Amino acid sequence: MEFTEQKLPGGTHEIAPRGRLNLVAAPALRSLIAERVQAGNRRIVLDLQGVDFLDSSGLGAIIASLKTAREAGGDLRLARASDAVVMVLRLTKVDRVLRVYADSGSAFADA
Amino acid sequence: MIRGLLLRVAILLSLLLGVNYIAWRWLASVNWDAWWIAVPLVVAETYSLIDTFFFGLTMWRMKERGIPDPPADATVDVFITTYNEPVPLVLATAVAAREIRYPHRTWILDDGARPEMREAAAEAGVGYITRSENWKDRPRHAKAGNLNNALVQTDGEFLLILDADQVPDPDILTRTLGHFEDERVALVQTPQYFGNVDAADVLGSQAPLFYGPIQQGKDGWNAAFFCGSNAVLRREALMQLGIAGYVEAVERSVRGTLRTAAAVVRKARRQARNLPERRALSIVARGVREAQQALEGGAPLADATWRFQQAVSAASRLLVAADVQQINAVLVSLGGGADLEERPLDDAELDRLASSDLSPLGALASVRSLAQSLDVIRAEEAEALAPLATISVTEDMATAMQLHSQGWKSVYHHEVLATGLAPEDLGTMLQQRLRWAQGTLQVMLRDNPLFKQGLSAGQRLMYFATMWSYLSGFVAIVYLVAPVVYLCFGVLPVEAWSFEFFVRFLPYFLANQLMFVLASRGTRSWRGQQYALALFPVWIRACWSAAANVLFHRPLAFVVTPKSRTEATRPPWRLVWPQVTAVVVLVIALVVGLTRFALGDADGTGVLVNIVWVVYDLVVLSIVFRAARYTGPPSKEA
Numbered sequence: 001m002e003f004t005e006q007k008l009p010g011g012t013h014e015i016a017p018r019g020r021l022n023l024v025a026a027p028a029l030r031s032l033i034a035e036r037v038q039a040g041n042r043r044i045v046l047d048l049q050g051v052d053f054l055d056s057s058g059l060g061a062i063i064a065s066l067k068t069a070r071e072a073g074g075d076l077r078l079a080r081a082s083d084a085v086v087m088v089l090r091l092t093k094v095d096r097v098l099r100v101y102a103d104s105g106s107a108f109a110d111a
Numbered sequence: 112m113i114r115g116l117l118l119r120v121a122i123l124l125s126l127l128l129g130v131n132y133i134a135w136r137w138l139a140s141v142n143w144d145a146w147w148i149a150v151p152l153v154v155a156e157t158y159s160l161i162d163t164f165f166f167g168l169t170m171w172r173m174k175e176r177g178i179p180d181p182p183a184d185a186t187v188d189v190f191i192t193t194y195n196e197p198v199p200l201v202l203a204t205a206v207a208a209r210e211i212r213y214p215h216r217t218w219i220l221d222d223g224a225r226p227e228m229r230e231a232a233a234e235a236g237v238g239y240i241t242r243s244e245n246w247k248d249r250p251r252h253a254k255a256g257n258l259n260n261a262l263v264q265t266d267g268e269f270l271l272i273l274d275a276d277q278v279p280d281p282d283i284l285t286r287t288l289g290h291f292e293d294e295r296v297a298l299v300q301t302p303q304y305f306g307n308v309d310a311a312d313v314l315g316s317q318a319p320l321f322y323g324p325i326q327q328g329k330d331g332w333n334a335a336f337f338c339g340s341n342a343v344l345r346r347e348a349l350m351q352l353g354i355a356g357y358v359e360a361v362e363r364s365v366r367g368t369l370r371t372a373a374a375v376v377r378k379a380r381r382q383a384r385n386l387p388e389r390r391a392l393s394i395v396a397r398g399v400r401e402a403q404q405a406l407e408g409g410a411p412l413a414d415a416t417w418r419f420q421q422a423v424s425a426a427s428r429l430l431v432a433a434d435v436q437q438i439n440a441v442l443v444s445l446g447g448g449a450d451l452e453e454r455p456l457d458d459a460e461l462d463r464l465a466s467s468d469l470s471p472l473g474a475l476a477s478v479r480s481l482a483q484s485l486d487v488i489r490a491e492e493a494e495a496l497a498p499l500a501t502i503s504v505t506e507d508m509a510t511a512m513q514l515h516s517q518g519w520k521s522v523y524h525h526e527v528l529a530t531g532l533a534p535e536d537l538g539t540m541l542q543q544r545l546r547w548a549q550g551t552l553q554v555m556l557r558d559n560p561l562f563k564q565g566l567s568a569g570q571r572l573m574y575f576a577t578m579w580s581y582l583s584g585f586v587a588i589v590y591l592v593a594p595v596v597y598l599c600f601g602v603l604p605v606e607a608w609s610f611e612f613f614v615r616f617l618p619y620f621l622a623n624q625l626m627f628v629l630a631s632r633g634t635r636s637w638r639g640q641q642y643a644l645a646l647f648p649v650w651i652r653a654c655w656s657a658a659a660n661v662l663f664h665r666p667l668a669f670v671v672t673p674k675s676r677t678e679a680t681r682p683p684w685r686l687v688w689p690q691v692t693a694v695v696v697l698v699i700a701l702v703v704g705l706t707r708f709a710l711g712d713a714d715g716t717g718v719l720v721n722i723v724w725v726v727y728d729l730v731v732l733s734i735v736f737r738a739a740r741y742t743g744p745p746s747k748e749a
Contacts, residue, residue: 023350060496066487092355
């Protein structure tokens with residue numbers, strides 16, 4: 001799994017994973033976000049367009065990262081999920097907790 | 112085939128004869144004049160019949176499985192959990208684990224975070240994991256927490272869990288992984304077997320009936336238990352449990368808190384001491400209202416709580432700013448201080464001040480607890496996800512029940528693939544049994560399988576059967592007291608020891624024994640039967656301490672074991688005083704009964720029945736005398 005990152009206007013930090021966000025990629029995503037938050041990037045948006053498979057470990061890493069970001073006074077938001085990913089969010093009921101924004105730019109529009 | 116059929120006949124026979132006997136006991140033979148002993152006895156007998164029913168049900172579908180080929184390319188993490196076991200012991204397990212034939216990674220999960228353990232792991236070339244920073248000052252959840260901490264730092268599809276003393280066979284993975292070909296299988300449990308126990312097994316450590324017919328029977332109902340060690344688990348299944356548990360906990364916390372939040376803030380506003388506090392609390396109140404509206408409008412929990420959290424930090428900043436101004440005013444009047452008009456604190460500085468627990472808003476305790484529970488991060492826990500259940504001190508049973516309720520399957524693989532070390536003294540053994548009983552009863556009280564959604568009827572009964580068996584301590588007291596009362600005072604709990612009694616009781620008793628013999632298939636189960644009765648004080652203690660823990664949040668009781676060597680050389684009679692007392696009383700009753708019979712003061716049949724009964728009790732209880740004097744197996748050098 002690869003991650004591309006960029007700074008968005010307004011100080012949001014975008015991370016775009018590509019490939020399978022599964023048990024192998026989960027620890028990497030988790031520690032990447034922890035590092036970024038530690039470095040002061042407290043608003044993280046995950047662009048999920050390149051993610052074609054998401055398992056429970058991947059989802060677990062997303063939830064753990066949400067905790068990391070919020071404990072630092074920031075937040076983690078999701079954007080541009082594929083149908084497959086949206087399906088996983090629905091089946092696990094995580095859609096009751098997390099919203100998927102249309103794109104990274106609008107994810108932090110309210111903050 | 113024939114044996115299975117025979118077993119089913121014996122099961123049916125003993126249930127029919129049992130119902131026949133117990134119905135007669137209730138309807139026609141209770142001596143109501145002595146109700147205080149007659150009723151407890153008939154209740155105890157009814158309990159035992161239900162126990163027989165559960166045993167028969169378990170044996171009805173005994174399942175013997177083959178050994179399927181392992182998959183070609185599964186990834187596996189082997190976890191060795193330790194807290195304070197000696198380093199050489201853990202290392203022996205780790206080295207054996209490293210040598211397991213199937214490709215895998217081995218990890219020592221050291222909850223004691225010992226530098227010498229870390230070194231030993233590095234030298235042996237195995238991984239080493241301790242708790243992350245997140246766990247500081249948060250509930251550690253014992254072994255479940257240790258495993259949950261390791262789960263997020265590793266990535267194998269399957270996990271083999273081993274207690275520190277369980278030395279695995281090199282084939283443990285090749286023999287078990289094949290069961291996971293069925294994608295709904297989440298767990299494969301193998302037996303726990305102890306190498307430091309001789310044939311006599313004085314402390315009753317081996318559990319051949321459980322790791323055999325009982326687990327095979329439970330397996331038949333897709334309810335094979337997870338027993339904490341020597342088991343392989345599917346990571347995906349555990350993570351799904353973690354996520355389901357997270358969503359449920361967060362929903363409960365947020366919706367539950369919102370119900371009372373407005374009232375909490377209103378109360379805090381009434382008690383506000385000054386204008387900045389009142390202004391801050393009105394911001395918090397608006398946050399609560401916004402969160403409520405957002406949820407009613409169908410917004411996800413993260414959105415709704417975010418608005419509230421923003422309000423809380425705005426309120427905190429306001430209070431900090433007010434405080435800073437006040438302090439500075441004092442400093443300026445004393446000739447120091449900074450000119451805040453010229454350079455006010457920036458947002459980042461205010462944030463830093465406001466986010467700490469020292470911030471003035473934090474001092475409003477009620478508001479702080481609101482801010483904690485109106486969030487989606489489970490602030491009180493180290494990890495948002497708890498894949499292994501933390502509701503009980505026996506995380507294994509709770510986790511397996513959760514897996515079953517989500518539709519996962521479990522497998523019992525009947526082949527010894529690891530060899531462990533059993534406790535070698537009575538104190539440690541009692542502590543271990545007490546903990547198992549407490550854990551099982553905690554689960555019964557917190558998450559009763561009879562009412563748990565998602566379990567099949569068979570699974571409900573299989574879990575409940577084990578819980579039911581731990582209630583036997585109270586029944587044991589009745590079985591000990593009833594013959595004493597008869598022999599000493601001639602008080603009859605039944606109408607008469609008559610033909611009517613024997614014609615119903617004896618066939619039931621014999622059918623029961625037959626069922627037991629057929630089911631146990633030559634395993635040495637006598638020790639287990641002895642301890643089931645002889646540990647009655649442990650079972651009773653487990654019942655009340657688990658109830659006190661779940662209902663009144665009292666810490667769980669534990670057995671205080673002798674620490675020093677000198678103390679350990681004397682048998683720890685204190686630990687078994689109820690059993691010793693029972694033995695003394697039974698012997699006195701024996702003598703009194705015989706004397707009364709000799710004086711022509713008692714009925715011959717009655718005395719005979721009760722003497723047989725007392726002798727049986729004595730034979731069963733005699734094991735605690737051997738156990739108290741036991742000091743481990745003879746050492747190999749000798």
